[in-house]
Amino acid sequence: xxxxxxxxxxxxxxxxxxxxxxxxxxxxxxxxxxxxxxxxxxxxxxxxxxxxxxxxxxxxxxxxxxxxxxxxxxxxxxxxxxxxxxxxxxxxxxxxxxxxxxxxxxxxxxxxxxxxxxxxxxxxxxxxxxxxxxxxxxxxxxxxxxxxxxxxxxxxxxxxxxxxxxxxxxxxxxxxxxxxxxxxxxxxxxxxxxxxxxxxxxxxxxxxxxxxxxxxxxxxxxxxxxxxxxxxxxxxxxxxxxxxxxxxxxxxxxxxxxxxxxxxxxxxxxxxxxxxxxxxxxxxxxxxxxxxxxxxxxxxxxxxxxxxxxxxxxxxxxxxxxxxxxxxxxxxxxxxxxxxxxxxxxxxxxxxxxxxxxxxxxxxxxxxxxxxxxxxxxxxxxxxxxxxxxxxxx
Ligand SMILES: *Cc1c(COP(=O)(O)O)cnc(C)c1O
Numbered sequence: 001x002x003x004x005x006x007x008x009x010x011x012x013x014x015x016x017x018x019x020x021x022x023x024x025x026x027x028x029x030x031x032x033x034x035x036x037x038x039x040x041x042x043x044x045x046x047x048x049x050x051x052x053x054x055x056x057x058x059x060x061x062x063x064x065x066x067x068x069x070x071x072x073x074x075x076x077x078x079x080x081x082x083x084x085x086x087x088x089x090x091x092x093x094x095x096x097x098x099x100x101x102x103x104x105x106x107x108x109x110x111x112x113x114x115x116x117x118x119x120x121x122x123x124x125x126x127x128x129x130x131x132x133x134x135x136x137x138x139x140x141x142x143x144x145x146x147x148x149x150x151x152x153x154x155x156x157x158x159x160x161x162x163x164x165x166x167x168x169x170x171x172x173x174x175x176x177x178x179x180x181x182x183x184x185x186x187x188x189x190x191x192x193x194x195x196x197x198x199x200x201x202x203x204x205x206x207x208x209x210x211x212x213x214x215x216x217x218x219x220x221x222x223x224x225x226x227x228x229x230x231x232x233x234x235x236x237x238x239x240x241x242x243x244x245x246x247x248x249x250x251x252x253x254x255x256x257x258x259x260x261x262x263x264x265x266x267x268x269x270x271x272x273x274x275x276x277x278x279x280x281x282x283x284x285x286x287x288x289x290x291x292x293x294x295x296x297x298x299x300x301x302x303x304x305x306x307x308x309x310x311x312x313x314x315x316x317x318x319x320x321x322x323x324x325x326x327x328x329x330x331x332x333x334x335x336x337x338x339x340x341x342x343x344x345x346x347x348x349x350x351x352x353x354x355x356x357x358x359x360x361x362x363x364x365x366x367x368x369x370x371x372x373x374x375x376x377x378x379x380x381x382x383x384x385x386x387x388x389x390x391x392x393x394x
Contacts, residue, residue: 055256161304189262
């Protein structure tokens with residue numbers, strides 16, 4: 001088995017490259033048409049404002065929302081902070097409740113935002129998931145109290161790709177007058193999402209997870225029935241007062257174009273990614289025997305695979321594969337050697353979690369890359385199992 005001639009990037013849940021079509025669309029807005037979208041008195045400003053509104057409509061269309069319900073932010077971290085802190089602070093201030101329900105496998109920025117609100121008087125319930133990674137909608141219904149303000153459940157998990165049953169959860173929340181927020185950073189543009197069909201009130205999007213640049217994102221804020229939030233950033237009152245500050249016009253144009261492309265290609269691209277993933281699993285299994293897939297294979301975003309290899313340390317495996325970009329979990333926590341809290345929430349022990357890798361396929365991933373990457377992994381694991389890896393030889 002020969003090593004791949006060039007490096008291969010299979011870490012598309014950490015970030016994606018900017019699509020060349022997105023880059024083309026955003027470039028003129030840096031220096032040719034550079035107006036401030038809030039300077040409505042002259043043509044420069046009006047032209048920029050039109051581009052921003054066009055982008056806002058495209059982002060809205062991706063999730064079945066009205067353009068007026070889209071608030072541009074710097075990314076999903078900011079959107080999640082604004083949704084959670086904004087909704088809970090509004091409720092606390094107006095005596096409308098103080099209880100938040102979320103899930104153990106959420107992204108750190110959701111868990112930490114909820115935790116931060118306890119210092120301001122909120123109560124947080126963190127629900128467990130089952131062995132496949134699902135939260136039980138009935139458990140959410142049971143956890144809803146008189147003073148529950150907000151339920152925050154991610155659409156797709158960033159480590160295991162599992163798709164949560166949002167429509168069912170949304171119906172419970174709506175019936176109980178509780179807001180539903182979803183972190184859709186890994187879902188928007190990857191699977192069909194409709195904020196009305198799913199009764200979602202607040203939804204977070206990240207540009208750099210969907211082939212737009214880093215530093216742009218959006219928060220969907222429902223108008224009817226109205227989701228009420230306190231703003232985090234004070235200033236000129238842009239973005240309907242939810243997020244002051246001059247809009248980065250090129251980045252908003254980029255997010256709009258990325259949303260438009262993703263929406264038009266989602267079905268075809270989903271099928272392509274599923275077949276790439278299948279090819280990877282088959283090739284690994286043919287050489288290594290049964291491999292353990294972490295999380296549901298049935299309700300899973302097409303571009304994600306998370307697998308455990310018995311008796312192989314994932315960190316050591318990755319150290320042996322400098323040409324291959326895969327990951328041992330979420331990039332945000334990879335500085336620590338702690339096993340993934342997401343995998344542990346599924347019931348994996350430290351050894352099984354520590355033997356697992358996330359493989360993320362993307363828009364520009366080819367079948368040849370998948371085959372080459374599989375061969376690299378197979379070779380490294382066979383070396384590990386026979387005890388002659390680079391690490392073992394040290
Ligand atoms: C990447 C990611 C975030 C953070 O998004 P940024 O735009 O990088 O701030 C939040 N939640 C999930 C599920 C993510 O995958």
